[in-house]
Amino acid sequence: MQTISVQSKSFTPSAQRVGWWQQYLAFCDRQARQPMLWFLLPLTTITCIFMPVSISLVYFLAPADFYLLFVVLTMLSFFANILFHVAGAGTRVTITAYLLTMAINIAGPILAAFV
Numbered sequence: 001m002q003t004i005s006v007q008s009k010s011f012t013p014s015a016q017r018v019g020w021w022q023q024y025l026a027f028c029d030r031q032a033r034q035p036m037l038w039f040l041l042p043l044t045t046i047t048c049i050f051m052p053v054s055i056s057l058v059y060f061l062a063p064a065d066f067y068l069l070f071v072v073l074t075m076l077s078f079f080a081n082i083l084f085h086v087a088g089a090g091t092r093v094t095i096t097a098y099l100l101t102m103a104i105n106i107a108g109p110i111l112a113a114f115v
Contacts (some may be wrong), residue, residue: 029092077097
């Protein structure tokens with residue numbers, strides 16, 4: 001009678017699991033070769049699409065004090081975003097500032113509907 005012997009092999013993953021923050025930082029580092037894209041994208045999308053729409057919606061939905069606060073916050077975040085690009089900050093800073101500015105412009109009208 002023959003016996004069957006099974007040798008167990010230990011499994012070790014070849015790559016460690018990477019979280020979403022490390023993936024985001026890796027994406028920002030890969031985009032370092034395209035600084036002009038990340039200068040023109042915020043400059044065009046924020047000023048032509050998101051700021052006019054969000055400021056108009058907040059104007060019609062919110063009281064005057066919230067509207068004034070929102071316009072000041074929106075303008076400061078936009079100019080800070082452009083200033084980061086002009087000052088030569090890294091892509092991690094500039095892409096994060098762009099996403100933060102977009103979040104402010106999207107969250108403002110939503111908050112204005114409930115104020």
